[in-house]
Amino acid sequence: MVEITEKDLQDVPLDNVNHPNHYKTGKYECMGVMLETQGEEAVKGFCICNAFKYLYRHKRKNGREDIEKAKWYLERYLELVK
Template sequence: MSDNVNHPSHYETGKFECIEVMMETQGVEAVAAFCVCNAFKYLYRHKNKNELEDIKKAVWYLKKFIELEEGTNDNQ
């Protein structure tokens, strides 16, 4: 069963998720900035698209930002 918030299947290729490849190719600072922008996008559109799911996605990206800033490796 696909988890559209934590591990969306459309962001996976083989054994890597897109955000992992972004980390490897773009670096922590760029991915942290992306996370903030993506969280904003999901919050901005939530009433017009997926409502609660978009709020959950925004929270996921904000948690990922915190993880990157704190240098932790919590993939939740």
């Protein structure tokens, strides 16, 4: 599980792609908690589905930011299948 310290929270600028504030609670990020509670296979499926969602909607919602989010989820997936 990825642990984030108080110093990490102070040093990280707002980043809606890599570390969105709305996916943090205390010292843990949602992805780490999902891995711990749901397991690797479920999280891999989640990553693929989220990448698809961001690619599907990018022209109608957040453009480049959604493409970057899709890329982020595909990179997480690739990390999990190593």
